Amino acid sequence: MTAWLVICTIALTWLGAGAVWLVGDSRPRWQHSLAVTFALAAAVTAVLLIPQATDEAVITLSVGGMFGTFTFVPDGLSVFLTAVATVIGSLAIVFSVNYMHGEAQLGRYYALVLLFIGAMAGLALSGSLFLLFLFWEITALCSYALISFYNDDPKAVRGGVKALIITQLGGIGLLLGALITRTYLGDYQISTLLAQADTLPPNILSLLAFGFLIAAMAKSAQVPFHTWLPDAMEAPTPVSALIHAATMVNAGVYLLARFYPAFAGVAGWKTAVATVGMVTALLAALMAMVAFDLKRVLAYSTVSQLGYMVYAVGVGGVFASQLHLFSHAVFKALLFLGAGAVIHAVGTRDMRQMGGLRRQMPVTSVAFMIGAAALAGLPFFFNGFWSKELVLEMGLEGGPLWAYGGMVLGAGITAFYTFRMVWLVFWGEPRGAAHAHPAGTAMRVALIPLALGTLTTWLVVGPFGHWLADTLPYHHLHVKTTAEFLRDIALAPATYVAIAVVGLGLAAWWWRDHLTGLAKDLRGLAQFAANGFGFETVNRVVVNLTQRAASALQLTQTGDLNWNVVGIVGALLLVLLVLAG
Amino acid sequence: MTQSIIIWLIWLPLAASPLIYLVGRISRRQWGYTSTARWVALAALAASWVPFVHAYRQFSAEGVLTYVYGSVALRLDGLSLLLAGVVLLLATLVTLYSNPYMAGEIGESKYYAMLAAISGVMIGLGCAADLFNLWLWFEAMAVTSYLLVAFYRDESAALEAGVKYLVQSAVGSVFVLMGVALVLAQTGTLDLAAVGTAVSTQFADSPLLLTAGALFVIGFGVKIAIVPMHTWLPDAHSQAPSGISAMLSGVVIEAGLVALLRSLSALAGVAAAWGELLIGFGVLNMVAGNLLALRQTQVKRLLAFSSLAHVGYMLLGLGVAIYAGNVAGAEGGFFHLISHGLMKGLAFLSAGALLYVLHTARGDHSPLTVSDLAGAAQRYPLVALVFSLALLGLGGLPPLVGFMSKWQIMAAGFATQNTVLYAIVAFAALNSVLSLAYYAPLVNMVYRRQPSTAVLAGQPVPFMMQIPLLLLAVGVVAIGFWPNLVNWLVQPAGAALLAAFGG
Amino acid sequence: MNDMSILVAGVIGLLGAGLYGLLAVRNLFQVIIALQVLVKAAVLALVMAGYASGNLALGQSLGVTVIVADTVVAVIGLALAVQVKRHLGTLDIKALATLRR
Structure with missing residues (x-):
């Protein structure tokens, strides 16, 4: 049963990709409906997996040789990320029905999005490092192909190739890690690595730990590998929401959280992770503060929020990082899709050309502002608030104070740029010449569940924690009930510091004229x-x-015949020298 | 009794060659049928699969097969079978593909005759059991391929490519002969196995044999396009008819590699670092091939340079196998040989299909440039898709076959637990990323919406050309999902290599 | 001076002359002649090897085979040279350096 659910989740999306491709671009209505159907079906199977989560391999397929055994392990972390990918993926596809209406080459678009969703599920569910790397690379491939979906635009092509190359460069870290694991521990199983990490020689283990860190940094756009994510905003907006906000960029955080028990003891690893997260959170927030392209602001804010998650892992808060990943996936998908509706309506991404849109697009603006409140960390009704407070509390307890200071400062800047963004887009007087029209039905259908999610997912913090703890034997998570969580966060001094700083950030925008x-x-x-x-x-x-x-x-390719013969004779002399010496 | 299956395997395509030529010429002159040669060639190559299957069965049951005729011996082992399989696969598909591609060209009968001949010769090369025979088959392969490279003999670029190919190959061939002479002078025999025994018992420190090994590496290295002997390759592979480009990249350079492995295996006992040498050249080939391909503007020339890099991967895997005696490296190298044959064959054939419909079919012999590809997906969705699959597979992206074969080579490098090899594997991975910097933009170009003027004026792709493209694409994807599909060929070949090198 | 060293000197002389020709001459026809000289070095080397290993007959038969095989190469090379002369009007290999980079 569980095995079938795992297979269906991946296979349904890939079958859907094939089906959409085969239907052909001459039948766009069919393509829309097929894509939505397959994506929703995969989301349903993924959600059905939630109660089935287990730390045992449900599929075992022995390939042998250098490929080891293919296993799938649907434990808490895996099923959680799978559910996020498929549910938000299907919402992004529903949104696309309006957003991509009338676009050419829909087959390629939907096929790649569906291929991506399946690969992301595969990445999360893989029980072997080989499979993990394989799916990791497929997501990079889809991301590249979708960023450069508008191939005629050289900026899109550059952005796509850049994303591909940077994430692949990082991927080498994961590749080497997987190969090291096999060389020293005999197979690729993740459970083997987690169980036997302390039997590895210390220098090999730290090579492994830092290799994975580099892979995670490239995938999750951490400084200094972050440069690809803003350029990835040339992608169609639903793709940005899905891949570059809610799912693929989380794979790096997932990797760190997954292997935290193995690497926590490596000298300097935790500090390095926390530092990377802190620097990223802060620098990206600063960049978001000065950008005028709406999608770039969201991209930088994504980088910054990923920094929070990475920082959380670095200070030992694996659960906090996953909770923030959850919140962020929901509210950032909401923000991106909201931004997509806005961009679709006004035809520009420049916030200086927007303004006053709350009257023309009431549903979108309310949804967007809910997401923005969560991003800014406004208390108490938004999921972003609770998860961010938990991250900061873990930081104060388990990390260096200077890093904590940086994160709190980052929270203030986040509030500042969020407020600036909302103001420029939805308030004030309309500045653009174009008339905006309200969002289409499919767009609203996608926005509303995400807005509701932003308002409610923090209520499941207790069950979520227990569910994770029960299926992750190596992580030793300390979890409590929802009520205890909320009480502890509400009473923690860190929370008040953060609320005060968020308030300062808002005030700074409000009185910006006085701060010239x-x-x-x-x-x-x-x-x-x-x-x-x-x-x-x-x-x-x-x-x-x-x-x-x-x-x-x-x-050196002169085309000259004499020169070519020089190459041959020279090589002979060289080889003789080498062999004799 | 029936070890003569080897003869059938080699002679069927070889004997078909003159037949194709004569029947083609006669039927054209007497009855005006122009298409006879194509169909006879296809029939001959299709028929060659029968002895191949028999040989494979017999090999699985009895092990290495030997056929002795007078003083000439032929030996069929796992490596021979691997080469024969890849040769027959590509030759059959290329014949099918060339059916419309070469239709009506002057010398069409000669083309098919040469294609059948080169297939037989390469299979023979894989079975050669003594050094001089190895050279003879190798030379026969070279001669046949000169004619095919310079097939468009009224094109000055094709002539230039043919001349360079001929001169450089001939120099390499002389070097090989020098090596053969040295081995004969030192050991008094040329049989590969006998030389191997003599070397390990008597001549392990012989400087003459060391020199002979170096001469083999350089001599065969010209054909394998080891840097810096590679300079002929981009010209020859880009100027040949596209089907021949696929053959040259997909099997001819690999046949050279097999010849090198055979000759070096006889000298395995010489106290020299053959494995390290191959690894070193592998690294050099990867980096030079990728950098040279990075800024090319002609599609076929770009693909030709990328072959250098892929030869580098094979050399790395095989070098690891020889150096550390690990069978995984050999299997990885041979897996990549197959996977490169499929992917590069597909890439050249689909680029050739575009070249054909955009230029050649309209009587225009100018090369296919990268910008000609713009918007090709609009009119040729199938060709665009398979071309992209080939390119992304060459770049090592999953779930395509190139990912799997590169992985196996890298994993084999790690299995040696040698720190230098760790660094080399990391460097190989880095090179794989670098190669995406030229493969990926090609894919983007194909999927543009604004078609190039060439695409707007293009002809439809003939159905016969699409069949081999589709078959190869299925292979590239299917083996990418399930790498064990090639174990039946790769494992005996790896075992044969290790046995030959005494591993 | 014994027979062996004369042979060795002959091989080295032919080899050097052939390689020098390939590295220096700028005329396609001369290039092909240089190749022929080079091949003759190999033929001589094979005969010498047969002689040195006490198997002169083998060495000679190998040498003859090489001469035959090489004739084919020479014929193709000359045919190409004829085509080059016809299409480019020159045999200067400078004219055969258009494919570069």
Whole structure:
């Protein structure tokens, strides 16, 4: 039964991908309905998996050789991420029915989105590192192909290839880790690694731990690998919501949380993770503060929130990181889809051309503002508040104080840029020339459940924690009931500090005209932030150097026959020298 | 009694070659039928599968098969079968593909005759049991391929490619002969197994045999396109007719690799670091091939350069196997040989299909540029899809066959527990990422919405050309999902290599 | 000076001359001649190897086979040269360096 649910969750989406492709672009109505049907079916099977969660492998397939045994283990972490991917995936597809209406090449679009959803489920459910890496790469492939969906736009192509290359570079860390595990422990099973990590030689274990950290950083867009995510915003907006906010970017956090028990003892690993998370959370928030492209603000905010999750793992708060992942997946998908509705309506992504949209798009604006409140961390009705407070509380307890200070500052900046964004888009006077029309039915159908989720998912914190704890034998999570959680958070001093800082952030936006002196002082910083803190330059230098090396090497291909023979004779002499020496 | 199955396997395509030529010419001249040669060639290659299946059955039951005729011996082991299988697969599909592609070309009968001949010759090369015979088959393969590379003999670019290919190959061939002479002078025999025994008992420290090994590496290395002997390859592979490009990239360079492995296996006992040498050249090939391919603007030339990188992966896997005696490396190298044959064959054939419908079919012999591909998916959805699958597979993305074979090579490198090899594997992975920087933009180009002028004026793709594309694409995906599908070929070949190197 | 060292000197001389030709001459026809010289070095080496290993007959038969096989290569090479002359109007290999980069 459980095995079939696992198979169906992956297979339904992939079958759907094939079906949409085969139907062909001449029947767009069929494509829409098929995509929605298959995605919803996969979501249902994934949700049905929730009560079946277990820490045992439900599918075992021996391939042998260098490929080991393929296993699928639907434990709490896995099923949780699978459910998030499929449910939000199906909402994104429902949203696409309106958003992508009348677009060309729908077959390719839906096929890739469905392929992605299946790969994400596979990634989460894999019990072997080989399969994990395989699905990891498939998600990167889909992400690349969807970012550059509008192939005629060179910016989209560049963004897609950049995302592919950076995440693949990080993926090498995971590849090496998987190979090390097999070499030293005999197989690729995740459970083997978790159980026997302490039998590895210390230097090998730290190679493994930091390899996984690099893979996670690239996938979850942590500094300095974050540069691909803002450029990925060339993708159609439902794709940004699904892949670049709610699911794929979480894979890195998932990886860290999954292997936390194995690596927690590695010298410097926890501190490194917490530092990466803190720096990312802070820098990305600063970048979000000065951006004017609505999707870029959301992208930077995603990077920043992922920093919170990574930081949570680094300070030992695996449960806090997963809770924040949950909240963030829901409210950020809501924000992206809301932004998609806005962009679809006004035809631009520049917030300076928006304004006053709350009257023209009432449903969208209310939904968006609920998501924004959760992102900003406004108390008490929004899921983002509770999970962020839990992260900060864990940080104060288990991490260095300076990192905690950075995170609290980040929370204030988050409130500031969120408020700025909402203000620019929905309040004030309309600045754009184009007339906005309200969102379509399918769009609203997708937004409303997400808005409701943002308001309610924090109520299940207790059961969620127990469910995770019961199926994760290596993690030793300390969980309580919902009431205890809420009481502890509500009484923690960290919470009041955070609320105060969030208030300061809001106030700073409100009285921004009175703070012009400070703003002038910070202009240099803002400029620096707008340029991505110099990390773009590093990327450019690497690309330039590679291209120059390529051009230089091309000069050796002279086409001259004598020169070609020189190559042969020279190689012979070289080989003789090497062999003799 | 029936060890003569080897003869059938080799002679069927070889004997068909003159038949194809004569029947093709006569039926054209006497009765005006232009298509006879195509169908005879297809029939001959299809028929060659019968002895292949028999040989495989017999090999599974009895082990290595030997056929002795006078002083010439032929030996069929796992490696021979692997080469024969890949050769027959690609040759059959290329014949099918060329049916419309080469229709009406001057010298069409000669083309098919040469295609059948080169297939037989390569199968023979895989079965050669002594060094001189190995050279003879190798030379026969080279001669046949010169004619095929310079098939468009009225095109100056094809002539240029043919001349360079001929001169460089001939130099390599002389080096091989020098090596053969040294081995003969030192050991007094040329039989691979006898040389192996003599070397390990008497001549382990012989500097002459060391030199002979170096000459083999360089001589066969020209054909395998080991950097820096690779300079002919981008010209030859891009100027040949597309079906031949697929053969050259997919099996001819690999046949050279088999020849190198055979000759080196005889010298396995010489105190020299053959494995390390192959690994070193593998690394060099990867990085040079990828960098050279990075900025190409002609599709077939780009694909040709990428072959350098893929040869690098094979050399890495096989080098690991020889160095550490681990069978996984050998299997990985041979798996990549098959997987590269499928993927690069598919890439060249689909690029060739586009070249054909966009240029050649309209009498235009200009090369296919990257910008010509723009919007091809709009008019040719199937070709665009299979071309993308081939490219992404070459880039090592799952769930395609290239991912699996690269994984096996890397895992084998790790299994040695050698720190330098860890670094080399990481470098190989880095190269795989680098290669995506030129494969991925091609895919984007194909899926543009704004078609290029070439695409707007393009012809429809003939049905016969689509069949081999589809079959290869199915292989690329199916083996990507289930790598064990090739175990029946890869495992005996890996075992044969290790046995030959005394592992 | 014994027979062996004369043979070795001959092989090395032919090899050097052939390689020098390939590295230096700029005319396709001369390139093919240089190739022929190179192959003759190999033929001589095979005969010498047969002689050195006490198996002269084998060495000679190998040498003859190589000469035959190489004739085919020479014929194809010359045929290509004829085509080159016809289409490019020159045998200078500078004209055969258009495929580069």
